[in-house]
Amino acid sequence: MLDREFFLGFIKIHILHHASKGPIFGAEIAGELGRHGYHLGPGTLYPTLHRLEKEGYLEQRPAVVEGRARKYYVITNRGLEVLSEARAKIGELVDEVLEKGAATQMEGEE
Amino acid sequence: MLDREFFLGFIKIHILHHASKGPIFGAEIAGELGRHGYHLGPGTLYPTLHRLEKEGYLEQRPAVVEGRARKYYVITNRGLEVLSEARAKIGELVDEVLEKGAATQMEGEE
């Protein structure tokens, strides 16, 4: 069960969040996301990072580590704004779907 | 500031959530989403409902109310599964980006 359409935004918010804690790079964030159960192939991961950069949420900081090239990304002000917008909307989501007796049962339906 | 790419999944989760509380119809859910600050035009709303139905998260219950045709939607078991998956992932998101001193400040950056 993938249901990616519901969670792609979550993935991007995770990325921005990690980038707000310190520089990240592709292969690293892929592992981080994997720990949350999100598995992105490189064909999704890198275009996503490029777009987040192009749109001004992230900024590149190319570096060479142990001889290998890495493209670190740091968050921008615009990225921080989206993060705080995300916090508000996550709060609403919690109030709606988690609080006040959120049912988990499956009724005889469909 | 729209940043829709981050929040489309939120919108869909809201839709499934409301559909889990009782039958919903397009124009109604549009207003509900509006109250959360999400503004969907009909060109986004209806294709979204159709897709959620086609993919098995919602089911149609056509009806006529006060002479006017409405297409109510109710959630399916598959929809309930996604909702509970969503609850788990929202929880993770809260732990990551809301808890433990989530910063809201904008540093002099970019």
Place this chain on the structure above:
DNA sequence: TATATGATATCATCATACGATATTATCCTT
């Protein structure tokens, strides 16, 4: 000098999102 490894890039294709516009049926007003 092969081969493996780490990291990132790109391509082709299919799916999606969206504004704009159209459709359909009923209600209201005169």
Place this chain on the structure above:
DNA sequence: AAGGATAATATCGTATGATGATATCATATA
């Protein structure tokens, strides 16, 4: 009964996005 106004949903065209597969490139190791 004719003509809007209103409620609700549908569709079209286009631009954008997501994805698996594959490629690139430099370095380390055998």
